[in-house]
Amino acid sequence: QATLKSSGNDPYPDWKAGDPVPYAALCTTFSLVEMTTKRLIILAYCSQFLQQVLRLTPNDLLPTVQLMINKLAADYAGIELGIGESLIMKAIGESTGRSLAVIKTDQHEIGDLGLVAAKSRSNQPTMFKPKALTVRGVHEGLLGIAKVPRGVDITKEKGGPSEAKFIVRFLEGKLRLGLAERTVLVALAQAIVTHEAAVKGKKATPEQMAEGETILKTVYSELPAYEEIVPAILKHGLAKLSTVCKLQPGVPLKPMLAKPTKSITEVLDRFEGKEFTCEYKYDGERAQIHFVASSAVDKFPTSAITMQKDSKGLSAIFSRNSEDLSKKYPDVLGKLDTWIKDDVSSFVLDCETVAWDTVNKKVLPFQQLMTRKRKDVKAEDVKVKVCVFAFDLLFFNGEPCVKKSLRERRDLLHKCFQPVEGEFQFAQFGNTNVLDEIQDLLEDSVKSSCEGLMVKMLDTEESGYEPSKRSRNWLKVKKDYLAGVGDSLDLVVLGAYYGRGKRTSVYGAFLLAAYNPNNEKYETICNIGTGFSEAVLEEFHKALKPMVIDRPKPFYAHSSVPKDQPDVWFEPRLVWEVKTADLTLSPRYQAAADEFEGTTGGGKGVSLRFPRFIKSRDDKKPEQATTTRAVAEMYRKQEAVAKENSGKKGVD
């Protein structure tokens, strides 16, 4: 644990025990964090600040943590900021008495709305000392804005330049401090352990620190909701947290993800000597289905807030992103009770919803599913029927089962649920480690309109469910890999070029980027103009037009050469899945450029050759795009294979 030198002066002498946490104090911490890239120092700043909150104003711990992680509420609450530039500029103008034209000029010169806000605020003549903002007040103000997204009213938000800067960044949806959510979680654990020891007049030991971190990380992975966890810590202490906060219906956990593999032999190498299973990889939408029967509802007081209620009980469906999809799938929720056998009072299932051909009784391609309406669907109006393919059971009759082995979870699933044709099925699988048999399963899966196989560890503790992890215990083998194409990438649309010829009224090509979570930048990776139908181009033109911005965001890493600039830039919103023939290094793009600095003459990023559009990934947020680290890994792997092949040729 890093320790920080104290300046000796308490920067907030007015912050007394019981006072609301001053927002300026949080902004000072942000400014300190912004000035360093050293993770341990960042951790120490955050932990010290949280200790102060615990000591002086523990009741404000929750909004403080939420502002630190740049989220107003847990993901499933559906409360998000990410307000467009034009609205923010208007709001800065209104709250500082400057004209929109002046703000626009500033933005053109500075290119960072947070700094434009800070400048506007510091230029403002102040007759009276502005009333201090509080963390709770800012949290509530932002929450109000998020709930009524049409207008942004920050006129009431006073405070100094630094506060204006961070409020505006929050509105944009990006604090850009280099402060990862995970770091705040660890800082919180350290602050609590230190505080709990201090209350007893003691100093926390490194072992206590490590144990505290493990407790909080484990609890958070099962119950990713600070709204539940922070009050429980304050009430019961950290040691008891895992007994009071557990996975529960109503709070979606982040799904477990798989690592890509290039061949079946790679799978065999990885799982050598272990029992594993090969499941079909259905091509639909991830769905985490939560249910509590009416007889058991009183055992889950908090879950009632987020779940749909009917005579059978409470139910909800969450996406890969923990977004509430209940209004998209009322037809599924209406039939949950037909899947269960007697004695099932509550469950959380991990599934894939797949479009279903009711005439030929088979799975339909992913594109069919995408034509379904996303909101306010009426069960009787549904045209594209879906079948739910269940592959995991995470919670059953009041108890989490994530720590059980996959074999146990699957046995329970098959014992207590029953397939209903065209509505609910168990994912098909085969337990084999024979190469030819796996090959056959793969071919069968593809014939059944699946993407390939998910190969999973079956026994031992390694086969537990690992929420939010891209785990080595789940491997995906897609049919395309075998053709040597490799995994697809999910990329963010940053810019576009006007079309030519037939395409002049729409955008004809786009500039895409991967995401670098370390510096929170979108780093350009390719231009793409292949794989779009005319109808799709028109649709994207319509969707992207309101997202046009005057100039690239300061958190876009792109070439500065004039001829490389797109005709228009966009807010970072859309995520597209893209395939590529291979990867190369190019000075025109910036993806993972920092990883290759020095080795290739510098300044070159990884870029995609012959990229092709596959589909929109509406279920992914821009921050969940393929990371630049993954891009670098793909490039290195490709180079290693090329080297190996040329070596082999040499031997021949």
Ligand code: ATP
């Ligand atoms: P992609 O879906 O493009 O492969 P991803 O990042 O969304 O990438 P992965 O971990 O790569 O997710 O693949 C797992 C996805 O496959 C799951 O999120 C789920 O939606 C889907 N899936 C289909 N069948 C299964 C299955 N039997 N077990 C687990 N996941 C499955």
